[in-house]
Amino acid sequence: MDWREQSTANCSVARTLEVIGEKWTILVLREVFNGVRRFDDIQRHIGIPRPILSDRLHRLLDGGVLRRIEYREPGQRARHEYRLTETGLELQTVLLSLMEWGDRHPAGAGGPARVVRHRGCGAPVHVALVCEAGHSVASPRDVVGEDGPGARQLTA
Amino acid sequence: MDWREQSTANCSVARTLEVIGEKWTILVLREVFNGVRRFDDIQRHIGIPRPILSDRLHRLLDGGVLRRIEYREPGQRARHEYRLTETGLELQTVLLSLMEWGDRHPAGAGGPARVVRHRGCGAPVHVALVCEAGHSVASPRDVVGEDGPGARQLTA
Numbered sequence: 001m002d003w004r005e006q007s008t009a010n011c012s013v014a015r016t017l018e019v020i021g022e023k024w025t026i027l028v029l030r031e032v033f034n035g036v037r038r039f040d041d042i043q044r045h046i047g048i049p050r051p052i053l054s055d056r057l058h059r060l061l062d063g064g065v066l067r068r069i070e071y072r073e074p075g076q077r078a079r080h081e082y083r084l085t086e087t088g089l090e091l092q093t094v095l096l097s098l099m100e101w102g103d104r105h106p107a108g109a110g111g112p113a114r115v116v117r118h119r120g121c122g123a124p125v126h127v128a129l130v131c132e133a134g135h136s137v138a139s140p141r142d143v144v145g146e147d148g149p150g151a152r153q154l155t156a
Numbered sequence: 157m158d159w160r161e162q163s164t165a166n167c168s169v170a171r172t173l174e175v176i177g178e179k180w181t182i183l184v185l186r187e188v189f190n191g192v193r194r195f196d197d198i199q200r201h202i203g204i205p206r207p208i209l210s211d212r213l214h215r216l217l218d219g220g221v222l223r224r225i226e227y228r229e230p231g232q233r234a235r236h237e238y239r240l241t242e243t244g245l246e247l248q249t250v251l252l253s254l255m256e257w258g259d260r261h262p263a264g265a266g267g268p269a270r271v272v273r274h275r276g277c278g279a280p281v282h283v284a285l286v287c288e289a290g291h292s293v294a295s296p297r298d299v300v301g302e303d304g305p306g307a308r309q310l311t312a
Contacts, residue, residue, distance in 0.1 A: 008183075011270070012269065013186050016254045016255070026169065034301055045310075064261070093256070094250065095169060097250040097283070098168070110305060111306040113164075113308070115303070130284045140245040149268065
């Protein structure tokens with residue numbers, strides 16, 4: 001099917017963007033992946049307006065990406081911290097792909113601000129494409145998109 | 157350095173989001189990765205308002221992600237089509253990460269709308285994490301973030 005004739009109603013890129021589809025949401029996820037899990041800490045570090053942060057956290061809770069855990073500091077009322085669910089952890093390649101591209105392209109002076117290493121061996125980790133036959137995909141041009149089982153005709 | 161004390165002014169995730177940081181822009185890239193390169197074709201397929209599409213294409217041109225090629229249909233005025241630059245092609249892992257997550261999580265009825273295969277061998281392609289020592293990273297928990305050479309203290 002010509003891509004222009006294929007319905008995008010069930011497109012998986014679009015579906016993901018419904019959960020994490022704008023800048024603040026992805027920056028909130030960046031914080032949580034970096035171990036910053038409390039509302040005030042996230043708010044201060046990103047400089048995000050509080051009502052927007054509250055809205056984005058709720059969207060991520062609704063989308064099953066974050067879960068909320070209660071904690072209580074001595075003498076304080078109960079508060080919540082936000083942790084990645086298993087589903088949320090699987091967004092790691094999205095975050096690391098964004099980071100790697102930014103490391104290379106609108107290249108920052110002084111090198112990357114953050115490096116990600118393999119736990120145990122300590123070598124830097126990169127995002128790669130591999131095929132189910134075990135080949136690593138050398139170039140972006142070495143992949144071909146085609147209709148999946150869910151492909152549907154666009155209707156007017 | 158505690159992540160909360162690290163400046164995010166040179167964060168590579170944020171830098172990438174300055175170029176591709178909202179839903180429409182990523183959907184425009186999805187079209188171009190699928191070979192849809194002309195303004196009217198993109199506009200019709202996504203249903204994006206024309207002024208927004210024009211703005212997003214300019215942002216992608218300015219960011220070095222797309223380049224513009226002139227073409228002329230018989231009897232028509234010259235028009236442009238939009239192609240990925242080498243820099244733009246390197247966003248492929250971002251798009252494929254978004255697609256894979258969407259394939260799995262807010263799971264679509266009937267399976268994925270789109271499948272990506274290794275050119276030549278034909279096996280389905282997936283996004284993976286590999287370390288420079290050649291290990292494939294088995295779990296999202298097997299990576300550790302640390303300060304990179306560009307890490308800077310947050311200033312108030």
